Amino acid sequence: MRRLTFLLFPLVLVACSADFLRVQPAEEWSPDSGDFQVDAVAFQDISRAVGKAARAECLRQSKVSNCDFTILVDLNPRAPVNAFQTLDKQDQPVIIFTRSMIQSAKNPDELAFVMAHETAHHVLGHIARQTEIAQESAAIFNDLGKLYGEDGKELERSQKLGAEVGVQVNVKDFELEADQLGTIITHNAGYDPLVGAKYFDRLPDPGDEFLGTHPPNAERVQIVVETARQLGLTE
Numbered sequence: 001m002r003r004l005t006f007l008l009f010p011l012v013l014v015a016c017s018a019d020f021l022r023v024q025p026a027e028e029w030s031p032d033s034g035d036f037q038v039d040a041v042a043f044q045d046i047s048r049a050v051g052k053a054a055r056a057e058c059l060r061q062s063k064v065s066n067c068d069f070t071i072l073v074d075l076n077p078r079a080p081v082n083a084f085q086t087l088d089k090q091d092q093p094v095i096i097f098t099r100s101m102i103q104s105a106k107n108p109d110e111l112a113f114v115m116a117h118e119t120a121h122h123v124l125g126h127i128a129r130q131t132e133i134a135q136e137s138a139a140i141f142n143d144l145g146k147l148y149g150e151d152g153k154e155l156e157r158s159q160k161l162g163a164e165v166g167v168q169v170n171v172k173d174f175e176l177e178a179d180q181l182g183t184i185i186t187h188n189a190g191y192d193p194l195v196g197a198k199y200f201d202r203l204p205d206p207g208d209e210f211l212g213t214h215p216p217n218a219e220r221v222q223i224v225v226e227t228a229r230q231l232g233l234t235e
């Protein structure tokens with residue numbers, strides 16, 4: 001595992017290193033306790049089906065050239081509920097589910113939806129775009145800072161704030177885009193995105209704070225329902 005870029009689900013954006021992670025391929029994973037509503041066989045099926053559907057969509061959209069997804073499980077029982085992504089040594093996408101993330105799902109559709117959402121971030125090239133936006137925003141705030149005569153520490157603070165504001169504002173759009181494409185990938189993988197998106201109901205609602213990293217849950221559900229309607233899944 002070379003690097004762990006961004007933690008995109010469910011709440012925060014954090015850069016960290018994956019070197020300390022103890023992981024296992026999803027297709028080999030089986031829980032050591034019975035405390036799961038989705039069993040190991042179902043999870044292996046989800047990983048295979050979503051990985052395949054995501055690869056097909058990735059090749060079709062061809063926004064990025066690396067489309068071979070690997071799904072891993074973070075075996076640390078104390079890791080918080082999360083799913084995130086990184087790249088392997090060959091620059092291929094890797095999606096990592098924590099054990100507690102798998103445990104928190106009520107049915108296979110929810111896990112398929114979260115997995116499809118993560119793969120969608122990669123298919124849509126969000127990581128690279130996020131880095132660009134951070135750089136652009138930092139530059140804009142830098143110019144503003146200079147205009148108002150800031151120097152040294154003040155200017156540095158403006159650049160940093162600029163990068164954060166730029167990333168957070170755009171992260172909300174990225175999340176909705178990933179929900180939309182995630183709905184399609186979930187459906188193509190043979191799972192029900194409308195059942196899967198019920199997972200949002202159990203997430204704390206970030207509301208619409210300006211600097212919140214995620215859009216309000218209602219907005220996310222709305223885009224899933226709208227996309228499902230376009231797929232002919234509802235009236």
Ligand SMILES: [Zn+2]
Nearest residue numbers: 008009175178
């Ligand atoms: Zn996301």
